[in-house]
Amino acid sequence: MKIENKKWSLEKFNQIREEVLKQWPTGQDVDLEEAIEYQKNIEPKKRVTAKLKEAKESGITLIQPRAGVALIDKHIELLRFLQDEGKADILPTTIDSYTRQNNYEDAEAGIKESREEKRSMLNGFPAVNHGVQGCREVVEALASPLQVRHGTPDARLLAEITLAGGFTDFEGGGISYNIPYAKEVSIERTIYDWQYVDRLVGLYEENGISINREPFGPLTGTLVPPSVSHTVALVEGLLAAEQGVKNLTLGYGQCGNLVQDVAALESLRELAAEYFADFKDIMLTTVFHQWMGGFPQDEAQAFAVISWGASTAALGNATKVITKTTHEALGIPTKEANAEGLKASKQVINMLRDQSLASNDKLEKEKEMIKKETKQIMDHVLELGKGDLAQGVVKAFKAGVIDIPFAPSRFNAGKILPARDNEGAVRYLDHGNLPFTEEIVKFHQKKLEDRGKDEGREASFQMVIDDIYAVGQGELVGRPKKNKKEENSCK
Structure with a gap:
């Protein structure tokens, strides 16, 4: 397994693809040529990239929740409620924990148990088990575009099935969906596996199909310094772009200080414009994640936390915000609570639409420091890799030059x-x-x-x-x- 930041040949991709599609029986239903034709017939209003482009040009902030349950009909019911009642601009499909660990047998058992119990016994949607047709059933039942949200170190089969199933956005990356989520998976392994995912997206792009890719910004939560988060976003974005990805949404998770968070969003856009300058045809957007730490149990207090996150997203001019619910401290939220979080966020965003945080010394100082820190890390990564970003990332983790706080991975210096x-x-x-x-x-x-x-x-x-x-x-x-x-x- 040789790691290098070089676009995979079609021969190499197809050779590995044969094994990927054999990981679970539903993989055999994926026909890339047929999937491309299916994607071509998805109207623009149901494509995430079109929605993001419109939002970027209009200067508005889109809202998107997290949500996913085990059974197709119940998942459709949940997403339809968030679409119609919550007025979500983009809909999620959060994948269950078994699928994230490539444990499709237990996911299958969870589907069976959910049918017997008449409620979801999984904490997400087992897309691999439901297969291409199951995913298409979800996509066709809804009017809004859908994104896959998960947390999977090896997301190759998940990407194959969901993209063939009509999803137009795939979240994650070889760092952000490894180091914060897994203990024993090496950086080499996940960079390699995510190069496969990005090459797959690149193949869709080569055939005129616009698919968005979104590195996971918050990493381990709310105490991740912006320069660490920005480094991971830039690295994963650049690795994806090398494989042919042309639509990237770079993420950042709320830390809580308004000036620092707005400075982080602004500096992320400025750094991205600089680091992606050689990729002339890439569309870059941003996503802001509302508070990813502990929530108050009191719902009124929780609404305040949600509203603060919405305010920051609006003032930082994020293209999209991932919303939270008042049930964060209690467990999996009801669809009603999820919709309420969306509506509260939308209200605040609409009220702040024509406002901005005026430039001041504090804001400019934060931006200056974030950009300096990020560039010093990035420069050192490239130096370690002797110009090769993929090799530099592997060496940087070994040296602690990239280091993510509170991560479980033994490949992280901590x-x-x-x-x-x-x-x-x-x-x-x-x-x-x-x-x-x-x-x-x-x-x-x-x-x-x-x-x-x-x-x-x-x-x-x-x-x-x-x-x-x-x-x-x-x-x-x-x-x-x-x-x-x-x-x-x-x-």
Whole structure:
């Protein structure tokens, strides 16, 4: 298995494809030529790329939920409700956990049990088991375009079946759907497998079929520094573009500080324009993920978190926002709660449509630092790979030059520690082996020292722990709790 950032030959792709389609019986129903003809007959209003292009040109922010259940009819019922009642612009199909691990036998058992119990016994839609025709049944029953959302290190068969089934957007990548999700899967393995997915999308593109690809921006949650997230988005996007992908939506997950989040969205667009300059015919858009951390159990408080995310997406001019629900702290949401999250987000976005966050020193400083940090990581990755991005990524993970906080993968260094500064922006408490200049290191140290002075404690790992739980407890920054004696003295 040789990893290099080079477009696969058709011969190599077809050789591997024979084995991929044998992973589960439904793979044998995929006929690429027939699938291309089927995709050609999907009208533009049901294509994600057309919807994104229109939103980008109009300067509006689209809304999209997460959702998926085990049975085809119930999945259609759920998505139709989110389309009609929730007014979702783009519909999801969230894939179940068994499929994400390529465990199609247990997914099949889950389908059977769901039929017997008359409710979903899977936490998503088992698209591989339902096959091409099952996916087409879903696509044809709905008026809105659909995206596949999952979390699969090896998504090759899933991509084959869902794209043949009429989906026009496929999420994920070899880093973002490996390091945060799996422990034992190597970077080499997933880059290779996702090159297959991107080459497949490239083949559709060569035949005039516009398919969007979306790296997963939030990675491990809400304390991922923007420069880490941006690096992964750029790397996965560039690897995809090399295989022929022409529509990319680069993602970013909400951290919580408005200025930093808007700066992150703006800097992501600017960095993308720079790094993809050699790919003249690529359409680049952005997606903002509402809060991916712990939620308050109280629904009114949860609505506030959702609205804050919608506000940030609108002010940051994201092309699309992935919405959350008031049931995040409780489990899988009802379709009603999901629709309410969509409607609340849409209301805020509509109210902010003609507004923007005026440029100021804080915003410009955040953008400057995010871009410097990202470029220093990217430069080092390319240097390690001697110009080859794929090889550079593998070596960068081994060296900790790319490092994702709180990830389960043993192929991730896990040395960096993020914490919030006094205003809630995410900083590096420990930057590990990230190749930052002294200027950047001192910038982050000073920000956290200032918080420590204000709270009467040293900047330490305790801040990290406090910040992780803060929003679920009604705050953004995890401040130390005052004891009763201190509270009385303050009074």
